[in-house]
Amino acid sequence: MGSGQSKSKNAIAVTAVGIGLYALYKLLNKKDNNIPQQNINLDEPQALAQTFEQPQEIQLQALNEDFPNDENLDVMPDSVSKIKIVLQNGHLDYRSIFLICEASIDVVGNSYAKETNENRIRRRQLKKQGKLNDYITIIQEYNERIENYLEKAQERVCAFVGTTYDIFQESVVTLMEQGYYQQFFMIQASIRQKIKEKIPSSKNVDLATTKQILKFQIGLLQSDQSKRPEEINIAINKFSGNPETSQIIPLVINVVLSDYIFEKFQIEEEDQIKVISNPQIMQDQEMQQLFYYLEQSMMQLLGPLNLQPGMDF
Numbered sequence: 234m235g236s237g238q239s240k241s242k243n244a245i246a247v248t249a250v251g252i253g254l255y256a257l258y259k260l261l262n263k264k265d266n267n268i269p270q271q272n273i274n275l276d277e278p279q280a281l282a283q284t285f286e287q288p289q290e291i292q293l294q295a296l297n298e299d300f301p302n303d304e305n306l307d308v309m310p311d312s313v314s315k316i317k318i319v320l321q322n323g324h325l326d327y328r329s330i331f332l333i334c335e336a337s338i339d340v341v342g343n344s345y346a347k348e349t350n351e352n353r354i355r356r357r358q359l360k361k362q363g364k365l366n367d368y369i370t371i372i373q374e375y376n377e378r379i380e381n382y383l384e385k386a387q388e389r390v391c392a393f394v395g396t397t398y399d400i401f402q403e404s405v406v407t408l409m410e411q412g413y414y415q416q417f418f419m420i421q422a423s424i425r426q427k428i429k430e431k432i433p434s435s436k437n438v439d440l441a442t443t444k445q446i447l448k449f450q451i452g453l454l455q456s457d458q459s460k461r462p463e464e465i466n467i468a469i470n471k472f473s474g475n476p477e478t479s480q481i482i483p484l485v486i487n488v489v490l491s492d493y494i495f496e497k498f499q500i501e502e503e504d505q506i507k508v509i510s511n512p513q514i515m516q517d518q519e520m521q522q523l524f525y526y527l528e529q530s531m532m533q534l535l536g537p538l539n540l541q542p543g544m545d546f
Contacts, residue, residue, distance in 0.1 A: 309393050310339040316394045325396065325404040327413060331420050333394070333401060337386035338424055342431035344382055348375065349432060353501075357492055360464070369467050372488050376481060426510070429503050436504040440517065443508045446498060447523040450490050454530035464489045465534075473538050483535065 313336045318329040325333075338345075352375040359368040388398040409417060438446075453462055468485040472478040491502045508514055515521070 309390070310336070312336040312339045313390050313393050316390070318394050318396055320396070320400075323400070324407050325401060327408060327416060330401065330404055330408070331423070333387060333390050334420055334424055335427060336390050337383055338427045338431070340386040340389060341382045342428065345379060345428055346431045348378060348382070353492075353495075356488075357495070360492060365464055365467055366471075368464060369471060369485060372468075372485050373472075373481060375488075376484055426506065429506050432501075432503045434501075434503045434507045436500055438500055438504050438508050440508070440514055440520070442498070442500070443505065443514070444519060444523060446494055446500065446505065447520075447527060449494065449497065451523070451526050451530050453490060453493060454486075454527070454534055462489060462493065469538070479538055482538065483531070486531070486534070 316329070316332045316336060318333075319326045320329075352371065356368050356371045356375075359365075359371060384398075387401060391398045391401050405417070453465075456462075458466060465486055468482055468489070472482050472485070494500060494502075494505075
C-alpha cells in the first residue's frame with residue numbers, strides 16, 4: 234500500500250479528531266460564504282456574567298497500550314450489524330465507507346472518552362508547569378493513540394461486514410483520486426461530531442458566552458508571532474518541516490485553543506458543540522460572521538505552511 238495507505242489514513246483516522254468547530258458549523262449549515270458583514274468589536278472585555286462551577290475530579294482507569302478492552306470487540310454494536318456494504322469493481326462505494334467510519338465510532342467511543350479526559354488532565358498540568366515542549370508532545374501522542382483506536386475499530390468493523398481493511402483503505406484512496414475530497418471532508422465532520430457525543434456535556438452554554446469564546450479564539454489566532462500563544466509557535470516549528478508531520482499542526486492548534494478556552498471559561502469543546510448543533514442559534518448573523526472570521530484567521534496562520542485548514546481543523 235505504501236503512500237496510498239498513508240494518504241487514506243490521514244483522510245479518515247488522523248483528522249477525525251482534529252476537525253474543529255468551524256468544520257462542524259459548515260457541516261450543519263451547508264450554505265455559501267456570502268455572509269452579511271457586521272461590525273464586531275473583537276477587543277471588547279471577555280468577562281462573563283455567568284460564574285461557572287469548578288469541574289469535579291475525574292477518576293480515570295489506566296488504558297492498555299494496545300486497543301483497550303480488546304476482547305469485547307467481538308461483540309459489535311447494533312450500528313455495525315445494520316451495515317450492508319456495496320462493492321464496485323472490487324472497491325467499496327462511498328456510502329459503505331461512510332457507514333464503516335461511523336460505526337467505528339460506536340466501537341471506540343468509550344475508550345475515546347477515557348483517553349480524552351486523561352489527556353486533558355495530563356497536558357493541562359504540563360501547561361501550568363511551563364513544560365510546553367512536553368505539552369505539545371503529549372498532544373501528538375494523544376492523536377496517534379486515537380488514530381490507532383480508530384484504525385483497529387475500522388479493521389474489526391470491516392471483518393464483521395465481510396470485507397478487509399486493505400480494501401477499505403484502497404477504496405478511500407481510489408475515491409479521493411476520483412475527486413471525492415470534499416465528500417471525505419464531510420465524513421470527517423460527521424465523525425468529528427459523533428465521537429464528541431461520547432463525552433457528555435457538563436455545561437449549558439448560552440449564545441452570548443459562545444460569541445465571547447469565538448472572539449477569544451480569533452484574538453489568539455490573529456495575534457502576531459510575538460504575542461501568539463507560545464504553544465502554537467512551538468507546534469509550527471516542530472512539525473512544519475515534514476509534509477507528514479505538518480498535517481498534525483491544525484489538530485494541535487485546535488487542542489491548544491480548547492485548553493485556553495477551558496482555562497478562561499471553564500468550558501470544554503463538547504459544551505460548545507452542543508450549542509453549535511442548535512440550528513436556531515446558528516441562524517444568528519453575528520455567529521455566522523464570527524465563524525467566518527475564525528476560518529480566515531486560521532487560514533492566514535496556516536497559509537505559509539501550504540496546508541488545507543478546511544480539512545484538518
